[in-house]
Each structure stands twice: as C-alpha cells, then as structure tokens.
Amino acid sequence: MDHQESNRLASVVMRAGLILLESGAEIYRVEETMNRICRSFPGVSQPEAFVIRTGVMFSFHADDRIITRVVRVQHYDTDLAKVDEINTLSRRADRMSLEQMEKALDRIDRQKGYPWQVISLAGGICALGFGLMDGAGPADLAA
Structure with a gap:
C-alpha cells in the first residue's frame, strides 16, 4: 500500500467513524467498525481506534509507516439508519475498493433524516x- 492509498484509507476509516458517532452509535461500535474496515485492506496492520464522545483518534501501520488521524466531533444527531448502513458496509469492506467505499460513504452521508x-x-x-x-x-x- 503506497503513501497515497494509506492516506485515502485513513480518510475513509475516519469518515465512517465520524458518521457513526455523529449518528448516535455506541462508542464501542464505532471503534470496532473502524478497526474492521481498516483490517479488510491488505498491507495494513495494528489498527487502533480510540473514540470519546467529542473526538476520534485512529492509527494503523502500513508498510513501514504509522498513519494517524485525530478529529474533533462537533455535530450530534440520532440516525440509526446510517449506523446500520455503515455497519453493513464494514462487513463487506473486504470485497470493496477504496473508491467504492468513498462513494458508499458519500451516499450514506447525504441521506436526510x-x-x-x-x-x-x-x-x-x-x-x-x-x-x-x-x-x-x-x-x-x-x-
């Protein structure tokens, strides 16, 4: 996995985690889903998600690099349909490309309650x- 792909993967994982947290998902579910998505891509190891109600921290190893992201959460809502869709997406992540994941997250994020x-x-x-x-x-x- 090259540097650009690693950054795209980090963006996908963080975006999925943020959508989950902003939609009212439990913290353990956000962490589990982020780790599951990350592990589904080859060349990635040791994914670690640390989520609190106001922020998400995530890192993983890709080849000889450690990729880390930290994001503060500012918006909260309850949309269990989004939570369900991202959980389903994470279970199919091993059969999807990064581009497919990005498009699916775009679609999920645009949904209105x-x-x-x-x-x-x-x-x-x-x-x-x-x-x-x-x-x-x-x-x-x-x-």
Missing part, C-alpha cells in the same frame, strides 16, 4: 400511548 414534523408526530403518539397505559384522563391526554 425524518423531517421535524414526522418526529414531533411520532413523539406525540408515543406520549399518548404512555398516557393511556398510565391511566391518564381525557384532559391529560389532550395536554
């Missing part, structure tokens, strides 16, 4: 359901 109206409606329905289970009266349910 549900509009706020749908989220508000779903939240209201859930609250109504819990109110009914809790024995709330009509005035309580209306509120």
Whole structure:
C-alpha cells in the first residue's frame, strides 16, 4: 500500500467513524467498525481506534509507516439508519475498493433524516400511548 492509498484509507476509516458517532452509535461500535474496515485492506496492520464522545483518534501501520488521524466531533444527531448502513458496509469492506467505499460513504452521508414534523408526530403518539397505559384522563391526554 503506497503513501497515497494509506492516506485515502485513513480518510475513509475516519469518515465512517465520524458518521457513526455523529449518528448516535455506541462508542464501542464505532471503534470496532473502524478497526474492521481498516483490517479488510491488505498491507495494513495494528489498527487502533480510540473514540470519546467529542473526538476520534485512529492509527494503523502500513508498510513501514504509522498513519494517524485525530478529529474533533462537533455535530450530534440520532440516525440509526446510517449506523446500520455503515455497519453493513464494514462487513463487506473486504470485497470493496477504496473508491467504492468513498462513494458508499458519500451516499450514506447525504441521506436526510425524518423531517421535524414526522418526529414531533411520532413523539406525540408515543406520549399518548404512555398516557393511556398510565391511566391518564381525557384532559391529560389532550395536554
């Protein structure tokens, strides 16, 4: 793996980790997925991901070099569809090229979540359901 490919791989791995973390994935899942993607490419060894809620640190050995990246996370959301898609992508990484991985991450990153109206409606329905289970009266349910 040449120097340019190593840098592209580092970018792909970091991007996957960031999308996962920004989409609400558990920290252990982000680390595991980043390591899995990295190990799927030949010429790479000793991948190490260290993830905290506000940042991602990652390094791996490629030939005679150590490639390291550190990124601060600034945006948080919950989009479990993105988490699922990146986990699926990481399980197929051994059958994909770096270019295919980049295109797949572009597609996943561009996906939009549900509009706020749908989220508000779903939240209201859930609250109504819990109110009914809790024995709330009509005035309580209306509120």
